[in-house]
Amino acid sequence: MSSDSRVWLVTGASSGLGLALVEAVLAKGERAVATVRKPAALDDLSKKYSADQLLVLQLDVTDNEAIVRSFDAIEKHFKRLDVVVNNAGYGVTSDIEATPDEISRPIFETLFWGPVHITQQAIRFFREVNPKGLGGRVLNISSIGGYAAQPTLSFYNAAKFALEGFTQSFTKEMPPEWNIKGVIIEPGGFPTNWSSANMVTIPPHPAYPEDSPSRKFIQMRDGAPAIGDVHRAAKAMITISEEPNPPLRLQLGTDAWGIAQGMAQKTLDEQNKWADLSHSTNQDGYGLEILQYLKGAI
Template identity: 35%
Template sequence: MTATARSWFVTGASSGLGRHLTELLLARGDRVAATALRASELDDLAVAHARDRLWAQVLDVTDADAVRRTVDAACAALGRVDVVVNTLGSGLLGAAEEITDAQLRHQLDTGLLGAVRIARAALPHLREQGGGRILQVTGTGGHDALPLMSLRLAAARGVEGFFASLAREVAPFGIRITLIEQADAPAADRAVPLAAYERTPLAELRRTMTSGAVRPLSDPAKTARAVLDCADLEPAPLRLVLGSDAYETTRTALARRLADLEVQREIAWSTDVDDVRH
């Protein structure tokens, strides 16, 4: 193990960014508590690495009790956890009225409440040990708004608000938080289209988004390296945008929002109480 080795808690370690990050951390000598939905998804890692380096566990982030138990057990097994990385989310494509109640609950339970549960379970441990990092992966939906992604963006904006507020709450304890913002990946879950929307521009947009032609430009391996490096950044950025598509989408959305705000300046000020001086 290297002199700068750390202990990490990584969700979604079976594939994508979580998998690449876990492999990178183990290769450089760090210790990792890795979680996945199914134990078999981590079998090859468990075979390749010693038990004192890799602690693998099944975790469903929609189960609040399981989240607390798993985080507590990981901290006990590793002695401490320096960096918590939550890569889990849930993609859902569909117009708001097409989405079922079950899909709504799953989207928010995984993409928003799951992230909140992981952070809340880790906070007592990070606080008691004198600090640490929480890196929460999210999408550009925290800034942009696209049709057919209302629930996905609702979760992303909830994540943005929660972690931005949390960062200020826990800063006195030496706990630093960074939102890792990437372009949204293709949705794994899709609502059943309503015929009414086939007569609107959404029909063509839906075909484009389900064709497989639209994919994030960021490379998972390069992104994993950037996430690893982010844990060493001082001061820790509240947001880290990764991928040129994520950067351009975010920049355009923020510029548009600022322009919309500026034209409302006179209206905004006109509603102040009379004795306010600007």
């Protein structure tokens, strides 16, 4: 195994997209650090690949001290890191009125604060441990629900929206010479454990009727096919990780792509419809010319 081959860190690697990505990385001849809550879940993979190519670490992404220890272990074991993929997560489906704080708050620890702390460590590692200018990539696994929210997924969507805003912001903070890029990955439907074993489901709030928008959405969601292929998604993520100038967002699947297109168009249509009201709040003497000063924010 060449010491020049790239090193990946993938959280939530025990199943689904995370496992498929680790397998694809290893099959490509690159190296992987796979983090899981229960290392035994990757025993078969550990038997197939040597420690020179695969490092399995136990990690709860809500434990900041454990995150720091993991990066120390990566530095000691591989002495470099090229791509970090924040993939660990789970879902919560419920009406907002039916969701207690003990359910809604922890999801932010896993879906938002975990990736934030890992990204902070990744940036430091890319800058201070890797050879100067090598940089690195952070692929934050969001969801198309992190761009277009839906009924019954309020807290999941909110956490993913937060992750997307964080990713967009930190990417803009990076000096170009560091060569550190962030990419938001927005999967559509995939046949994984996300909608079953990795989903917390809360009974409907009694005030909502059977024909409420939430119930209709659940029926639509449950009837829609999960069209994604996790192995093809893994290949797409490897491809985007190799881009010198990757996009801010990448949708995985025609369903995710279509929802993003529709949401973007709806936003533009509404913006144009209400443009006069938006502009009416300016002080006298200010108009569209003000946009020339805002190029860095656009």
